[in-house]
Amino acid sequence: MEAALLEARELACWRSERLVFAGLSFAVSPGEALLLTGANGAGKSSLLRLLAGLIPAAEGSLAWDGADCLADLPAHGARTRYIGHQDALKPALTARENLSFFARLWGGEVAAALEALDLTPLAELPARVLSSGQKRRLALARLALAPARLWLLDEPSVGLDAASVARLGPLFAAHRAAGGMILAATHLPLPLPDARELRL
Ligand SMILES: Nc1ncnc2c1ncn2[C@@H]1O[C@H](COP(=O)(O)OP(=O)(O)OP(=O)(O)O)[C@@H](O)[C@H]1O
Incomplete structure (x- = not known):
């Protein structure tokens, strides 16, 4: 090791x-x-x-x-990527826009990150209408954006x-x-x- x-x-x-x-x-x-x-x-x-x-x-x-x-x-x-208890999403922004915010900070492909957590069909929905599990998936999709x-x-x-x-x-x-x-x-x-x- x-x-x-x-x-x-x-x-x-x-x-x-x-x-x-x-x-x-x-x-x-x-x-x-x-x-x-x-x-x-x-x-x-x-x-x-x-x-x-x-x-x-x-x-x-x-x-x-x-x-x-x-x-x-x-x-x-x-x-470091820290995913806490709170999903840290902007409710008025779509799933894609939420990830785009972090992609501007870190780089990475938003479409690939959405796909990694099976969020492509939900990409244009505002985060506020996502279910709690879908919100959690969107929070975790940040991990798939850019290496850390x-x-x-x-x-x-x-x-x-x-x-x-x-x-x-x-x-x-x-x-x-x-x-x-x-x-x-x-x-x-x-x-x-x-x-x-x-x-x-
Ligand atoms: N912001 C805070 N202010 C004051 N005390 C806090 C704060 N956050 C946590 N604590 C206290 O610190 C201790 C540890 O809490 P912590 O959330 O780290 O535990 P945990 O192991 O993650 O618990 P759980 O399994 O319930 O999520 C608890 O006694 C809690 O009350």
């Missing part, structure tokens, strides 16, 4: 006067997937937000290829039907085959063969 690219050492996280986790260390190598599991409130979403640079670590360090990951947030943002090494996914399959979950398999596999890494918080099985589990 290749050397680790992302290395967390002794991370601690406080939310609202409560220590959510402490002493958390792990490393992720190119091509690897890490499943974040644990009870409600264990800190999975908090860890993903911390890894995305959205909340600070109270203690510990996060390194990318040996250098402080969060010292240069624009660089970290450019290599680190995918941080918070319960990516919530609300998806079985066929849509299966569609994530090739998307995840292609990302990992190209040296990408996935950290996914989940209570459900995901199509991530050989993923390691990090239980919080």
Whole structure:
């Protein structure tokens, strides 16, 4: 296996006067997937937000290829795709226009990203009329736009039907085959063969 690219050492996280986790260390190598599991409130979403640079670590360090990951947030943002609980869609824009917004930021082919999540037939509908599973698919279609090494996914399959979950398999596999890494918080099985589990 290749050397680790992302290395967390002794991370601690406080939310609202409560220590959510402490002493958390792990490393992720190119091509690897890490499943974040644990009870409600264990800190999975908090860890993903911390890894995305959205909340600070109270203690510990996060390194990318040996250098402080969060010292240069624009660089970290450019290599990271964070899909949180919220789908982050503009309700008045169509599915295609929502993806076009992100394609202007990152590049990539909107038509191919729509197709990857089976959204082509829904492309001209405003996001507000999509079902919750369709909205989730549109949020996830951002992953198919342009490469980024680190995918941080918070319960990516919530609300998806079985066929849509299966569609994530090739998307995840292609990302990992190209040296990408996935950290996914989940209570459900995901199509991530050989993923390691990090239980919080
Ligand atoms: N914005 C916030 N402000 C204050 N406390 C928060 C905030 N977000 C989360 N917390 C608290 O941090 C703790 C961890 O929450 P988090 O959402 O990270 O857990 P989780 O493991 O993702 O849970 P779940 O499985 O329910 O999604 C909880 O006690 C929660 O109440």
